Amino acid sequence: MVTGDAVAVLANPGAGRGRHRAVLPGLVRRLGDSGYDVQVLHAPTAEAAEAACHRAVADGAAALVALGGDGTVHLALQAVADTAVAFGVVPTGTGNDFAAAVGVSAVPLIAADAVAAALRDGRHTRIDLARVSDATGRSRWFGAVLAAGFDAIVNERANRMRRPRGPRRYDLAVMLELARLRPRSYTLELDGRTQHFPGVLVAVGNCASYGGGMRICPDADPTDGLLDVVVADPLSRVTLARLKPRLRKGTHVTDPRVHSYRAREVVIAAAGIVGYADGERVGPLPLRVGCVPGALRLLR
Structure with missing residues (x-):
């Protein structure tokens, strides 16, 4: 005890x-x-x-x-x-x-x-957290980023693969999913305002980065009581591959095909996509994500 x-x-x-x-x-x-x-x-x-x-x-x-x-x-x-x-x-x-x-x-x-x-x-310092709920009402907390686009699809593919082991499995999953890249039809609700769009990347960030330093939501602040949402329009395989290196600096958001929003509550829906939060499997879309201000008492 x-x-x-x-x-x-x-x-x-x-x-x-x-x-x-x-x-x-x-x-x-x-x-x-x-x-x-x-x-x-x-x-x-x-x-x-x-x-x-x-x-x-x-x-x-x-x-x-x-x-x-x-x-x-x-x-x-x-x-x-x-x-x-x-x-x-x-x-x-x-x-x-x-x-x-x-x-x-x-x-x-x-x-x-x-x-x-x-x-x-x-x-201690108060830090915001995000809470994500699936269609059954099951909920999980996350601290960094929820992926609900191409990166989530890659994660799901990598988790189904038995070989190769280590980072090469993820690299292979990226190549396999790039070969079959296609836009998905999304419904996105931001604080009650709904929009429909085709896209290839969707991320909801309480913090800026995921995947070991990829700044997918570069302006996200875990103390502002808001979630940052970044989406990308339909992109070709070549364009997506060229855009990915810019994630390290967060400069991808300056591309006119990338759009950023802020909201307290976000609902994401699309067929055939499983969401990943902090790199961990959450469950199939639709998912509801809410920011809970000051939910963590951080020692630092």
Whole structure:
């Protein structure tokens, strides 16, 4: 049981190819020096990890710290979102988009020092989160970006593939889906205003980037109470391939075929697309996404 004078740590052993193993002892020592008992949550699967986070919060933990990448953060957010439990991030993943967006140091032990200092001083920063619900009413929290276009289609393809292993599987999925690229018919509702359009890219961002630094929603601010929505008109395979490198700097939004919006609540509908939030599978469209201002008490 995790008590009120304890901090729970969710550590993903696979994040960043095992980089957390060198960071975890230093994080535990720093948190302990702040006057808290530290309990590391051990779980063999993502489902077990999320359940362990929920148990820690239910048992009254003072804080939950995620040691890993965006996938680890996503699991932990399901337990701490919209609660009084503080949350810390120590980034050691391949992609650390949420941590970067909320001002967490990319150097793990510097981030650990900041979490420990915030705990010791009793301070936190309020950060917005997004909540996505599917047609059945099932909901999930996410911190960074929901993909509902070409990138989501690629993720779905990659997850169905058994080979090759590692990043090459995603690269192959991109090539296969580019070969069959076609516009999808979308219905997009922004704070009750509905529009219909054909498109190839749709993203809803609480933060700016996904996929390890691709700034798909470059102006998104996780403290403004709004979601940023970026959509792209029908594009050829060549045009899309040329546009993708511009995502790193966020300059794709200057292209006249790319459109940006802001809203508190977004509903996206299209046939045959499964949405992905923080890189994790959410479910088939239609999806309803709402911004919940200040839903996270971030230690930094």
